[in-house]
Amino acid sequence: MQNFPSVFESIKDLNKGHIDGLLKLAGKFKGFAHDWQGLPIPFIKRPIIATSFLENSTRTKHSFAIAIKNLGATYIDFNADTSSLKKGESLEETLHTLHCQGVDLCIIRTNISQEMAQFKEKPPVRIINGGDGTHQHPTQALLDLFTMMEIGLDLEGKTISIIGDTAHSRVCHSLLDLLPQFGAKIILCGPTECLPSEEEMKSYPGVVLSTDVDEAISQSDLLYLLRIQKERHKGREVNYYETYPEKYGVSVERLERLGKKIPVFHPGPANVGVEISKDLMLSPFYFGYEQVHNSIFMRMAIIQAVLQNTDKKLGIQFAGRTIKDLA
Numbered sequence: 618m619q620n621f622p623s624v625f626e627s628i629k630d631l632n633k634g635h636i637d638g639l640l641k642l643a644g645k646f647k648g649f650a651h652d653w654q655g656l657p658i659p660f661i662k663r664p665i666i667a668t669s670f671l672e673n674s675t676r677t678k679h680s681f682a683i684a685i686k687n688l689g690a691t692y693i694d695f696n697a698d699t700s701s702l703k704k705g706e707s708l709e710e711t712l713h714t715l716h717c718q719g720v721d722l723c724i725i726r727t728n729i730s731q732e733m734a735q736f737k738e739k740p741p742v743r744i745i746n747g748g749d750g751t752h753q754h755p756t757q758a759l760l761d762l763f764t765m766m767e768i769g770l771d772l773e774g775k776t777i778s779i780i781g782d783t784a785h786s787r788v789c790h791s792l793l794d795l796l797p798q799f800g801a802k803i804i805l806c807g808p809t810e811c812l813p814s815e816e817e818m819k820s821y822p823g824v825v826l827s828t829d830v831d832e833a834i835s836q837s838d839l840l841y842l843l844r845i846q847k848e849r850h851k852g853r854e855v856n857y858y859e860t861y862p863e864k865y866g867v868s869v870e871r872l873e874r875l876g877k878k879i880p881v882f883h884p885g886p887a888n889v890g891v892e893i894s895k896d897l898m899l900s901p902f903y904f905g906y907e908q909v910h911n912s913i914f915m916r917m918a919i920i921q922a923v924l925q926n927t928d929k930k931l932g933i934q935f936a937g938r939t940i941k942d943l944a
């Protein structure tokens with residue numbers, strides 16, 4: 618894949634060729650899933666890849682770890698809590714240090730939106746964004762697209778309702794940048810407090826806002842549910858939480874009442890009984906586990922693509938220096 622970014626922060630960093638290339642490569646990796654012995658050894662030197670999760674994760678962190686191992690790379694689980702970040706060292710200095718130790722790629726999750734943007738001009742190391750605040754979760758959106766296509770949804774002209782806390786969801790922002798490129802129409806649905814502002818919506822022409830979940834579901838070919846992200850509400854009272862399951866929660870009963878037999882996606886973690894009922898998660902309509910399974914193959918593809926980046930000098934250049942260079 619030509620000119621793949623060394624710092625993959627946002628869906629906006631990719632062109633259509635990159636996205637098509639990733640979808641193809643992830644499909645290829647999935648073909649090897651039951652026979653990793655058959656996987657061509659992609660690396661001459663085993664790269665060293667670190668995950669640095671400064672915010673909690675189950676799915677993203679572990680699927681990256683498994684993807685790294687499947688590719689035959691060396692995995693470092695960088696533990697932020699026991700690192701010198703706790704002594705006040707900056708993230709940039711931490712990344713320089715890891716690179717000087719031989720780390721080729723770092724997968725970072727942070728609760729600070731756009732924290733990785735500062736590294737694009739002069740990357741301390743190759744970086745993949747594993748989710749940053751409310752900003753982007755690009756690898757999640759790509760694995761979602763891969764799964765939608767795999768289950769047979771041609772997105773051209775189809776309507777996808779993203780239901781839940783869309784304003785605070787980094788997954789939603791990445792989906793908004795990605796799915797319309799494949800012809801999907803998007804409805805964002807939820808209580809007013811959960812919807813993006815009119816100002817923000819100027820960046821997403823054609824995307825419709827709705828507070829009427831039954832109406833949104835009726836128009837949809839696929840539902841993408843999101844949890845209420847209380848931890849990102851910055852002190853604001855979440856006063857719709859109690860009534861959310863009845864007003865906006867999606868269940869088999871609601872789908873049946875509306876006569877809809879459509880796939881339901883969720884990036885996880887789900888608050889079962891709030892935005893999604895237990896019976897829906899156990900029903901044939903729910904594809905959340907396919908998303909989790911496919912995350913391995915898409916993340917293998919993304920890792921491979923980012924490692925191919927050679928167009929920028931990464932990190933501190935120190936090799937071969939002596940005191941003569943100071944004269």
Ligand code: CP
Nearest residue numbers: 674675676677884885
């Ligand atoms: N979908 C997702 O990002 O889940 P985790 O927070 O468990 O990684």
